[in-house]
Amino acid sequence: MENNEIVKISALVKRFPIGGGHFTALNGIDLSFGTGEFAGLVGPSGSGKTTLLNIIGSLDAPSEGTAEVLGQSVGELSHKKAAKLRKESLGFIFQTYNLLPVYTVFENVEFPLLLLDMSAEEKKRAVLEALEWVGLTDKIKSRPAQLSGGECQRVAIARAMVKKPILVLADEPTANLDAANSHNILQTMEKLNKDLKTTFIFATHDEKVIKYLKRKISLEDGKVVKDEQN
Amino acid sequence: MKAFKLAFRNLIGAGLRTWLNVGILSFILILMIMQYGIYDGWNKQAVTDMIAWEIGSGQIWQEEYDPYDPFTLEDSHAPVPSSIQNEIEKGNLAPVLITQATIYPDGRMQSVLLKGINIEQQVSDIPTAKLEGDFTEIPALIGRITAKNAKLKEGDFVTVRWRDVDGTFDATEALIVGVFDADVPAVTAGQMWIPIERLREMTQMPVEATILIADQEYSWTGSEEGWVLKDHDFLLKEMREMIKMKKVGGSFIYVILLLLALLAVFDTQVLSIFRRQKEIGTYMAMGMTRSQVIKLFTVEGAMHSFLAVVVGAIPGIPFLLWLSNKGMAMPGDTEGFGMAIGARIYPAYSMGLILSVMLIIIIATTIVSFLPSRKISKMNPVEAIKGKLQ
Numbered sequence: 001m002e003n004n005e006i007v008k009i010s011a012l013v014k015r016f017p018i019g020g021g022h023f024t025a026l027n028g029i030d031l032s033f034g035t036g037e038f039a040g041l042v043g044p045s046g047s048g049k050t051t052l053l054n055i056i057g058s059l060d061a062p063s064e065g066t067a068e069v070l071g072q073s074v075g076e077l078s079h080k081k082a083a084k085l086r087k088e089s090l091g092f093i094f095q096t097y098n099l100l101p102v103y104t105v106f107e108n109v110e111f112p113l114l115l116l117d118m119s120a121e122e123k124k125r126a127v128l129e130a131l132e133w134v135g136l137t138d139k140i141k142s143r144p145a146q147l148s149g150g151e152c153q154r155v156a157i158a159r160a161m162v163k164k165p166i167l168v169l170a171d172e173p174t175a176n177l178d179a180a181n182s183h184n185i186l187q188t189m190e191k192l193n194k195d196l197k198t199t200f201i202f203a204t205h206d207e208k209v210i211k212y213l214k215r216k217i218s219l220e221d222g223k224v225v226k227d228e229q230n
Numbered sequence: 231m232k233a234f235k236l237a238f239r240n241l242i243g244a245g246l247r248t249w250l251n252v253g254i255l256s257f258i259l260i261l262m263i264m265q266y267g268i269y270d271g272w273n274k275q276a277v278t279d280m281i282a283w284e285i286g287s288g289q290i291w292q293e294e295y296d297p298y299d300p301f302t303l304e305d306s307h308a309p310v311p312s313s314i315q316n317e318i319e320k321g322n323l324a325p326v327l328i329t330q331a332t333i334y335p336d337g338r339m340q341s342v343l344l345k346g347i348n349i350e351q352q353v354s355d356i357p358t359a360k361l362e363g364d365f366t367e368i369p370a371l372i373g374r375i376t377a378k379n380a381k382l383k384e385g386d387f388v389t390v391r392w393r394d395v396d397g398t399f400d401a402t403e404a405l406i407v408g409v410f411d412a413d414v415p416a417v418t419a420g421q422m423w424i425p426i427e428r429l430r431e432m433t434q435m436p437v438e439a440t441i442l443i444a445d446q447e448y449s450w451t452g453s454e455e456g457w458v459l460k461d462h463d464f465l466l467k468e469m470r471e472m473i474k475m476k477k478v479g480g481s482f483i484y485v486i487l488l489l490l491a492l493l494a495v496f497d498t499q500v501l502s503i504f505r506r507q508k509e510i511g512t513y514m515a516m517g518m519t520r521s522q523v524i525k526l527f528t529v530e531g532a533m534h535s536f537l538a539v540v541v542g543a544i545p546g547i548p549f550l551l552w553l554s555n556k557g558m559a560m561p562g563d564t565e566g567f568g569m570a571i572g573a574r575i576y577p578a579y580s581m582g583l584i585l586s587v588m589l590i591i592i593i594a595t596t597i598v599s600f601l602p603s604r605k606i607s608k609m610n611p612v613e614a615i616k617g618k619l620q
Contacts, residue, residue, distance in 0.1 A: 059515060059611045080519050087517020094615065098512040102243020112516045114232055159516075 006167060006199060007033040007056055012065035014051050014222075025051040027222040029065070033201060035166070038193045040202035042210055043219035049203035050171055052219070056201065057090055057169045058082040070166060087115050091160030091198075095172035097152040099144040099159075105131070106140040109158045116163060130158040134188055150181030154188065161192055167199045174206050186212045233522070237530035241537070244502075251498055251534045254491045255591060256542030262484050262587045264550060267577030268558060269477040274578045275413070276469055282355045283414040285465045286443040290314075290323070290450070290457050295440055303330055307438045311454045314442070322448040324351035325439035327429050331392040333404070333422065335380040342376065342422045344392055346429030353445045356417060360408040361425045367405040368428055373418020377409045384409050390422070394434045402432075488591070492598045499531045499602040510606055511614030524603045531599020535592045553577055 014026040026048045033039060041049035054060040055067050058074045059082075067074040070089055077085065086092075091112075099108050109130050113123045131137045134154035144152055153173060160168050170189070174182035190212055193200050202209055210216060218226035241248050281287070295306035310318065310325055317323045324347060331344035347354070349361045361369045368390065372382060382388060384406055391401035404422070412418050430436050442457075444450070450459045503510070513523050557574035 054612050057515065059615070083514065083517050083519040083522075086515060090517075092512075092515045094512075094515075096508075096617075098508055098515075098615065100509060100512070102240055107239065114236065115517050 004035045005032050006035055006070055007031070007201075008066075008068040009052075009056075010066050012052075012055070012062045012067055014048070014055065014060070015063045025222050026055075026062075029222075029224055031217065031224060031227070033167075033199060035199055036193065036197040037199045037201070037215055038190065038213060039200070039215035039217060040204055040209060040213040041217050041219055042204060042213075044205060047219040048222040049205075049219050051222075053169050053171055053201065053203040056167075057092060058085050087112070088163075089166045091163070091165040091168040093153070093156050093160050093168065093170035093173045095175045097144070097149075097156045097176075099152055099155055101144050103143070104140065105136060105142050105144075105147070105155050108144070108155055109162050112159060112163050126162050127158075130162040133161060133192060134158045148181075149176050150178075150184060153177060153181070153185050157185065157188060157192075161196070161198070164196060165198065167201065169201050169203075171203045172206070173202065174204070174209055179208060182206070182208045233525050233529045234533075236526055237533050240526075240530050241533050247498060248534065248537070251491070251494050252537045252541050254494055255535055255538035255595065256546070258484065258487050258491050259538055259542045259587060259591055260546040260549065261487065262591075263546070263579060263584055264553065264577060265480060265484055266477070266583050266587065267550065267554070267579045268575055269473055269480070270580065270583060271554070271576045271578040273470065273473045275576065276473070277466060279413045280416075280466065280469065281462075283412045283417045284354065284443075285462070286324070286353045287446040287448065288444045288450070288462060289460045289465060290442040290444065290454070291460055292440055293456050293458050295328075300330055303328060303440070307435055307440045308456055309437045310439050310442070311457065313451075314454060317448055318348070318442075320447075321350070321352055322445050324348050324353040324443045324445075325426060326441050326443060327426055327433070327435065327438055328440040329392055329429065329433055331390055331422065333380060334389040334391070335382055335386075338380075340380055340420075342420050344390065344429060345421055345423050346426035347423055349425050351443075353443045354417075355412065356423060357408055357410050358423070358425075361423070363407070365405055365407070367403045368424050368432075369407040370404040371408045371410060371423040372406060373421060374409060374411045375415065375419040376421060377406075379420075382406050382409070392432060394432065396434070400432065488594065492594055495531055495534055495595055496598040496602060498534075499527065499599050502530075503527065503602055503605055507609070507614045508617035510609060511611050511616070514611040515615060520607050520609070524600075524606050527603040527606065528596065528600045531603070532592065532596035534599075535588075535595035538591065539588055550577070550579060554579065 009029050009031040012026055012029040013024065015022040015024050029052065041052055043049050051060065055062055055074055056069055058069060058077060061075045069085065072081070072085055074082070100111065103111070106127055109127045110123055113126060118126070128137065131140060134157050136151065136154055136158065139147065139151065144155070147155065174185060177185065186209060189200055192198055202213065204210065214230050216226070216228050216230060217224055292306045292308045294302050296302045307327060314323060318325060327346040329344050331342050333340050333342050347356065347358055349358050351358055356371065358371070360371060363369060367387065377383060380388070386406045387403050388406065389401055390404045391399060393399055404424070430438060452459070510523055513526070514520070554577045557576040559574055
């Protein structure tokens with residue numbers, strides 16, 4: 001790996017209890033991601049891509065093996081430390097946008113900054129900059145219900161990017177969007193990846209997204225079957 | 231501060247649901263302040279009236295005197311100690327001699343307490359100056375309640391029968407020289423006030439008294455043998471306890487109303503946590519700890535009560551001020567209560583009362599907001615983000 005390693009996964013296994021036994025969602029994953037990557041976990045439903053993304057995002061813990069994110073072992077992090085890692089260094093983009101419905105666009109994008117110690121002036125500047133990246137400066141007072149799906153996802157990108165995280169995790173970001181909006185979103189993210197050197201890791205099975213990826217990791221039944229650079 | 235800011239945004243954003251809860255809470259807040267204000271106003275008014283009409287700054291009782299036992303009246307009188315005679319002359323003490331008597335208005339027979347009092351006294355508001363004059367009959371003052379019950383009015387004559395110190399019955403005519411109105415049944419109900427010198431003559435108890443009413447100039451030395459001082463704590467105790475009891479009894483309805491409002495807040499919280507799982511998951515994904523999310527939801531619920539205080543103040547302040555000026559009319563026969571109560575009660579709202587009612591509502595709302603929020607600590611963020619039921 002030519003870049004600095006920010007995610008290192010070794011012999012990772014994730015099992016979920018089911019009935020009397022358990023279901024193995026990830027089985028012996030070894031992977032690493034460096035700074036500035038634009039990579040995707042690709043595979044059919046149930047292949048384990050979202051589970052892996054959740055573990056990298058410290059929202060879940062491995063059953064076996066290790067997942068180190070920015071030098072911290074996710075499995076050993078307390079709730080508080082995991083929250084701190086997410087707050088300071090990670091950004092999330094969800095398939096269903098997960099915007100806060102009662103907040104305006106500005107307030108939604110501002111939210112991650114409220115958890116950080118920043119002055120009001122700094123926050124305002126950062127929010128406006130993030131909205132400029134996604135081209136939504138004219139919608140700052142709108143609420144999510146007044147936006148189209150594409151606009152909502154752009155707000156979600158701005159929210160994920162506003163604190164300039166080291167790593168952004170996007171789970172099926174285009175699943176609810178039409179082709180035009182999907183391309184628009186992906187171009188935005190590609191540009192941010194280039195300009196800010198932010199690492200993007202996607203979980204997707206959308207061909208439109210796959211075309212944009214610089215690295216494609218194929219998963220099948222919880223195992224990496226292919227890891228290729230585009 | 232962050233939690234307050236976020237909670238406020240969420241609460242305002244929730245719209246009608248928030249305002250319904252806030253409306254109910256503010257309504258109860260106003261009702262509770264009004265209710266307790268009425269009792270406090272009654273208490274204040276009753277104390278003021280009792281001091282003005284009946285008890286002064288305290289009373290000195292002949293040691294045998296028991297106002298609840300009429301049989302003690304025969305023995306509960308004694309010559310006024312010479313050591314305090316000058317206090318009576320200075321007007322700092324008003325001696326009262328009490329005996330049982332019967333009056334015969336329109337041929338009917340009614341028991342009364344015949345009370346002899348100094349005509350010149352200024353300690354009580356009883357208009358004793360009206361007793362002054364050269365009357366053949368006994369000049370007598372009666373209160374509104376006695377006048378009503380005996381169907382007597384100023385200028386009427388009524389036969390009075392009493393027993394002297396040796397138990398011999400005697401009777402004569404009394405002239406009603408005045409009917410006074412006071413909100414203290416102990417001076418207006420079943421009482422007939424006459425000059426103390428006349429009563430002393432009638433009962434053959436010269437220089438004797440049953441009680442002495444003191445004004446604030448008088449200070450008790452404790453050296454008068456056979457006499458005991460009864461201070462405000464003692465004399466007002468029963469009245470205060472009765473008001474307190476009525477306050478507790480009257481509180482039940484408001485406690486039930488408050489519980490209903492709290493149930494609404496509790497339901498809102500449960501529903502919020504159920505419906506907003508995705509939001510909770512998103513908060514966690516963005517870096518909030520579980521305890522921060524619990525705090526956010528608790529503050530959000532508790533903020534209903536803060537908003538209720540603000541919203542309640544808009545109609546509440548003018549309404550409560552209006553009520554405290556206008557007073558609240560009491561039912562016609564309030565004398566039946568047997569305690570000092572005015573025809574109108576003027577609520578009294580102290581800062582302590584307002585703050586304590588606000589505090590009760592804020593604390594109760596915070597508790598019912600916190601209880602359902604604890605569920606968040608068991609939520610799996612991955613499931614929450616997906617909005618899966620947990």
